[in-house]
Amino acid sequence: MLNAIEVILICLVAQAALTDLAVRKIPNVLILSGLLLALILHLLSGPPWAPLSQWLAGAVAGFFLFLPLYLLRGMAAGDVKLMAMVASFTGPLTGLKVAVVSYLIGGALALLLLLFSGRWRQSARNLALICKPLLWRMLGVPLLPVPLVPSASVGGIPYGVAIALGTLAVVAGPHL
Template sequence: MLNPIEVILICLVAQAAVTDLALRKIPNVLILSGLLLALMLHMLGGLHWAPLTQWAAGSVAGLFLFLPLYLLRGMAAGDVKLMAMVGSFVGPLMALKVAVLATLIGGLMGLLMLLFNGRWREGWRNVVAISKPLLLRSLGMPLQAVPLAPGASVGGMPYGLAIALATIAVVALAHR
């Protein structure tokens, strides 16, 4: 049986997924209300340290798990903030599980989108362009990162859907 915090989280991530699919944007008001709601629910839960250990640590973990992808321009800021909100509900350990599963689901979604759009060659070229300087730098060669050319993106992806599916799966599997 799902507890009330999990039911509210599932409703919030479902709304984020629907909005991301329709508008390719996750509203800040949804993220902020989710963060505040999670804090209030943890405070009402009765555990003395829950706001610190679950809410704060979970939201920071969720934020920093996807922040590198945002900084590499592989993900939008709304997706990073959504993951922080998910972490505020479930805590840092489950946030890590959700992030790993969301990455796998998102990778599969991305591959399917590239195949169905017929843009897999451009996508592969972008991966090589981003990875080559990182690989050469790790081998000791002093190189600057080469930004992608303007318009080199092969399209956006509603990553909120991947986060929502991963959240629902992790929460459901916790009750197995």
């Protein structure tokens, strides 16, 4: 049976996923209220060091697990903050599990969206544009610096959905 903290977390990520689908944005007020709620619940339900060991360590771990994709422009800042909120509820170890499952779900979701939208050819061209200079360089061909030509984006995915599904799988999965 799910405990109250897990039910609250699932409700928050479900709201984030629905908002991400509807307006392609995860509201900061949802994330901040989730972080505050997680802190309060850790203060009330755990040992005195739980806020530091679970809440803060989880939030930092969740944030830094998704930060590289944000820096590579692979996801939005709201997704990174949402993962930090999820990990603040679950703690760093379970947060890592949620992040890995969310990465896998997000990758599958991205492939499905590419196939169904018909933009997989443009995606392949973009990937070739990025990888071609690296391949030539690995083969020892000296390359002159060239300005990066902007290519047409193939669109983004609502990663809040992947995080919500990953959270549901890791948090509620063992209870089924």
